[in-house]
Amino acid sequence: MVHYAPSKPTLRQKLEILADAAKYDASCASSGTAKKNSLGGKGIGSTEGMGICHAYAPDGRCISLLKILLTNHCIFDCHYCINRKSSNVARARFTPQEVVDLTLNFYRRNYIEGLFLSSGIVKSANHTMEQLVEVARILREEHDFRGYIHLKTIPEADAEIIHQAGLYADRVSINVELPTDTGLTRLAPDKNARQIEGALARTKDRILTAKDERKRFRHAPRFAPAGQSTQMIVGADDANDAAIIGKASTLYSAFGLRRVYYSAFSPIPDASAVLPLKRPPLLREHRLYQSDWLMRFYGFAPQEVADAAEADGNLPLDIDPKLAWALKFRASFPVDVNRAPRELLLRVPGLGTRAVARILAVRRHRRLRLDDVARLTASVAKVRPFICTIDWRPTLLTDRADLRGLVAPKREQQLELF
Amino acid sequence: MTAMQNVSIGSHYAVHLPAPDDFAVWRERARGLVQCDVPPDRVSWIEPGGTGDLFASEGPARGEKRLPVPPVDAPPVRASKRFLELARHAALHSDPARFGLLYRVLWRLQRHPRLMEDKADPEVRRIEELAKAVRRDAHKMHAFVRFREVEEEGGTPHFVAWFEPDHHVVRSEAGFFMRRFANMRWSILTPRGSIHWDGEVMREGPPARRSDAPGGDPVEDLWRSYYAAIFNPARLKVGAMLSEMPKKYWKNLPEAELIPQLIAGAQAREARMVSSGSLERGEKPETLKGVGKAIHACRMCPIGELDNHAVMGEGPRDAPLMIVGEQPGDQEDQAGRPFVGPAGQLLGEYLTRAGIDRDAAYVTNAVKHFKFVWKGKRRLHQSPGAKEIDTCRWWLEAERDLVRPRIVLALGASAARGLLGKTVSISKVRGEPMMLEDGTELWVTAHPSYLLRLDGAARETQAALFAADLAAVRERLEDLAG
Numbered sequence: 049m050v051h052y053a054p055s056k057p058t059l060r061q062k063l064e065i066l067a068d069a070a071k072y073d074a075s076c077a078s079s080g081t082a083k084k085n086s087l088g089g090k091g092i093g094s095t096e097g098m099g100i101c102h103a104y105a106p107d108g109r110c111i112s113l114l115k116i117l118l119t120n121h122c123i124f125d126c127h128y129c130i131n132r133k134s135s136n137v138a139r140a141r142f143t144p145q146e147v148v149d150l151t152l153n154f155y156r157r158n159y160i161e162g163l164f165l166s167s168g169i170v171k172s173a174n175h176t177m178e179q180l181v182e183v184a185r186i187l188r189e190e191h192d193f194r195g196y197i198h199l200k201t202i203p204e205a206d207a208e209i210i211h212q213a214g215l216y217a218d219r220v221s222i223n224v225e226l227p228t229d230t231g232l233t234r235l236a237p238d239k240n241a242r243q244i245e246g247a248l249a250r251t252k253d254r255i256l257t258a259k260d261e262r263k264r265f266r267h268a269p270r271f272a273p274a275g276q277s278t279q280m281i282v283g284a285d286d287a288n289d290a291a292i293i294g295k296a297s298t299l300y301s302a303f304g305l306r307r308v309y310y311s312a313f314s315p316i317p318d319a320s321a322v323l324p325l326k327r328p329p330l331l332r333e334h335r336l337y338q339s340d341w342l343m344r345f346y347g348f349a350p351q352e353v354a355d356a357a358e359a360d361g362n363l364p365l366d367i368d369p370k371l372a373w374a375l376k377f378r379a380s381f382p383v384d385v386n387r388a389p390r391e392l393l394l395r396v397p398g399l400g401t402r403a404v405a406r407i408l409a410v411r412r413h414r415r416l417r418l419d420d421v422a423r424l425t426a427s428v429a430k431v432r433p434f435i436c437t438i439d440w441r442p443t444l445l446t447d448r449a450d451l452r453g454l455v456a457p458k459r460e461q462q463l464e465l466f
Numbered sequence: 467m468t469a470m471q472n473v474s475i476g477s478h479y480a481v482h483l484p485a486p487d488d489f490a491v492w493r494e495r496a497r498g499l500v501q502c503d504v505p506p507d508r509v510s511w512i513e514p515g516g517t518g519d520l521f522a523s524e525g526p527a528r529g530e531k532r533l534p535v536p537p538v539d540a541p542p543v544r545a546s547k548r549f550l551e552l553a554r555h556a557a558l559h560s561d562p563a564r565f566g567l568l569y570r571v572l573w574r575l576q577r578h579p580r581l582m583e584d585k586a587d588p589e590v591r592r593i594e595e596l597a598k599a600v601r602r603d604a605h606k607m608h609a610f611v612r613f614r615e616v617e618e619e620g621g622t623p624h625f626v627a628w629f630e631p632d633h634h635v636v637r638s639e640a641g642f643f644m645r646r647f648a649n650m651r652w653s654i655l656t657p658r659g660s661i662h663w664d665g666e667v668m669r670e671g672p673p674a675r676r677s678d679a680p681g682g683d684p685v686e687d688l689w690r691s692y693y694a695a696i697f698n699p700a701r702l703k704v705g706a707m708l709s710e711m712p713k714k715y716w717k718n719l720p721e722a723e724l725i726p727q728l729i730a731g732a733q734a735r736e737a738r739m740v741s742s743g744s745l746e747r748g749e750k751p752e753t754l755k756g757v758g759k760a761i762h763a764c765r766m767c768p769i770g771e772l773d774n775h776a777v778m779g780e781g782p783r784d785a786p787l788m789i790v791g792e793q794p795g796d797q798e799d800q801a802g803r804p805f806v807g808p809a810g811q812l813l814g815e816y817l818t819r820a821g822i823d824r825d826a827a828y829v830t831n832a833v834k835h836f837k838f839v840w841k842g843k844r845r846l847h848q849s850p851g852a853k854e855i856d857t858c859r860w861w862l863e864a865e866r867d868l869v870r871p872r873i874v875l876a877l878g879a880s881a882a883r884g885l886l887g888k889t890v891s892i893s894k895v896r897g898e899p900m901m902l903e904d905g906t907e908l909w910v911t912a913h914p915s916y917l918l919r920l921d922g923a924a925r926e927t928q929a930a931l932f933a934a935d936l937a938a939v940r941e942r943l944e945d946l947a948g
Binding site: 330 | 586645689702710854
């Protein structure tokens with residue numbers, strides 16, 4: 049039973065291992081940072097506000113950044129994580145220079161918008177964080193790289209090193225990992241919720257201070273101009289949707305986050321015994337993102353979204369949360385598209401922020417008919433039961449007990465092989 | 467640039483545009499026509515190579531007539547900012563009717579200055595749709611252009627891409643690539659014209675063919691590896707991928723050739739991942755012989771699928787000591803017996819030295835099948851995963867229930883996990899007995915193969931610890947026997 053020392057892995061093998069290990073991070077956003085380009089510089093790279101998805105994987109997710117770990121060796125033992133210490137996955141480690149070369153080689157060929165670098169924790173949190181910062185430093189200082197950099201920061205590392213990260217990166221993120229403290233204690237024994245929150249709060253302060261300084265001094269250094277984000281794993285513990293929505297809204301308000309990402313727990317190879325074997329339905333993650341949107345763009349209070357949930361505190365899977373809310377609170381409907389204020393129009397299932405803006409613009413000139421609404425929205429059938437126009441009034445619909453059956457989308461089978 | 471020709475037949479004007487994406491010329495001509503009060507149904511717009519309409523074929527030779535010259539006191543033409551913004555984009559659409567549409571709306575705008583705010587107007591909607599399609603095409607160009615590196619004689623690398631846009635966006639998007647790759651030499655070739663940047667000057671070239679572009683780039687292999695690895699097979703959403711990366715783009719994306727095989731593999735992979743731990747196994751066999759038979763058929767984890775044989779434990783049915791290793795190795799797999807390879811021989815030596823009779827002990831493994839990868843012709847040992855050990859624990863417990871040893875000795879972390887159900891650190895738990903749930907005493911020590919991997923002082927230290935652990939176990943055995 050002799051263990052053979054494995055031969056030195058090639059760059060490609062390392063890339064396979066360390067990209068595979070990074071795929072459980074949901075974020076790949078490259079938007080919302082300061083505008084910059086490489087004119088007048090020595091290197092390459094630009095960010096012009098809008099993120100660009102350079103490819104899509106068959107899991108439907110956008111590939112915008114080179115998303116890799118510096119190493120998947122880790123001294124922590126978080127049960128839901130494939131890279132935990134006790135997991136038996138293949139391990140590999142990049143040097144900072146290798147990551148820099150990969151990033152530049154991919155960027156030159158227009159495969160990516162930049163780099164999203166994270167890491168397992170080796171030696172110590174500080175050592176690991178220093179290595180991550182070193183990658184960003186070489187890219188920015190030695191190659192004058194002006195593309196997007198997202199650095200995952202390690203809450204256990206010293207504040208000073210995290211500060212360095214924010215000076216080079218467009219975005220920094222710290223994962224809260226699980227929606228509840230008890231879940232964190234049980235599944236991530238090496239992590240501490242207070243420590244994570246402390247790091248989020250410090251980063252928030254730094255971002256605000258840097259923004260303020262830039263208003264007064266044109267050359268004040270930027271600090272994470274694309275802000276900070278975080279990620280929660282859904283379905284690994286027993287937190288229901290109402291609890292997750294509540295947590296997300298606290299995070300948004302307390303730490304000024306740009307985004308909270310939800311990652312449906314995937315059954316990972318070599319999983320720990322305390323985890324469920326089945327994945328939660330992917331649709332659950334989708335419904336959480338929809339409720340996130342309702343809070344951020346549609347003026348829903350967290351409690352209102354939670355009201356749309358069913359008795360077990362979870363959002364219905366067969367209909368979206370906005371429709372669920374409308375069906376529960378039918379007294380608010382129908383909404384008169386020719387008179388209702390913006391806030392009420394935004395509550396109509398099937399009317400998005402753009403459709404509402406268009407309706408408001410048209411309304412200034414003339415009163416709308418159902419045909420007009422049909423031209424402004426994707427599906428008038430979905431909207432019709434909840435609105436009035438000068439030539440339409442859903443007399444019976446909102447009182448019907450079987451309304452849900454009439455408006456809920458027909459269940460579609462997931463696409464099969466092609 | 468060809469000279470513009472203006473033709474009027476009767477009161478009908480045909481305007482020839484110098485290029486399909488020349489918004490500036492369209493704007494100038496349209497302004498003049500509106501000032502001369504020429505209604506939209508009396509103007510045709512013709513782009514080069516386009517068939518235009520009936521009047522275009524008449525050519526400038528017959529009845530050539532200049533566009534009317536606007537009177538000096540003609541009122542200025544007005545258009546909202548929103549119109550200008552949309553028209554700039556809509557003019558790049560490949561729909562031949564776009565210039566006519568734009569002129570009709572410009573004409574109407576003179577009477578209804580706020581027309582553009584009427585988002586429900588069919589012509590306004592149409593312009594918005596055209597503009598949206600063009601913006602999307604430009605965005606997809608930013609996303610899906612793939613450069614390939616070509617080494618030129620000068621030594622400076624030249625990056626060349628082949629791209630097929632749906633609309634006339636090549637010239638309008640040159641600036642994006644210039645700002646992004648300011649210090650790189652690059653060319654983008656398309657069937658609608660090409661652009662070249664040398665680090666200082668932008669040049670435009672004629673339409674190109676796919677064969678003008680280079681055929682490959684070694685970095686594409688790395689990119690494909692990345693694409694395959696970042697894909698999560700547990701979540702298949704083909705529809706979401708297709709809506710953002712329609713198949714028409716695939717032929718120019720090096721990574722797209724992997725898509726069919728990734729999808730095909732995904733469903734099978736996830737099914738395997740989930741099933742490897744969730745199946746019920748029914749009743750436990752009631753004899754060691756029964757266990758020995760059943761483990762051969764076990765496919766509860768992927769190790770059982772490999773080209774190997776299950777190896778059953780061996781020793782007296784009422785042995786006071788049970789020794790548990792990790793898993794059979796290459797030699798054990800061939801012999802069908804536990805601990806016959808190099809590590810087994812070493813274990814035998816240490817047991818003898820400690821005064822433990824190996825033949826009186828029941829010897830077995832935490833995992834019953836040999837996990838390996840092929841390396842050339844050799845089968846290279848791979849440690850079993852925690853999940854695999856936990857799955858195989860069912861068999862180990864069946865053996866323990868039947869043998870009922872007083873003491874269990876676990877060799878290495880895998881064996882300890884097979885008995886405890888959790889991972890422990892050997893250095894922390896060795897030297898002291900632990901209690902298993904049924905009261906059996908568990909001792910944990912290193913695996914002898916660990917000693918084989920060490921040399922020098924480290925080996926001596928570890929060998930001493932190993933010998934001391936065995937000596938302690940022998941003492942406990944004597945105590946319990948006495």
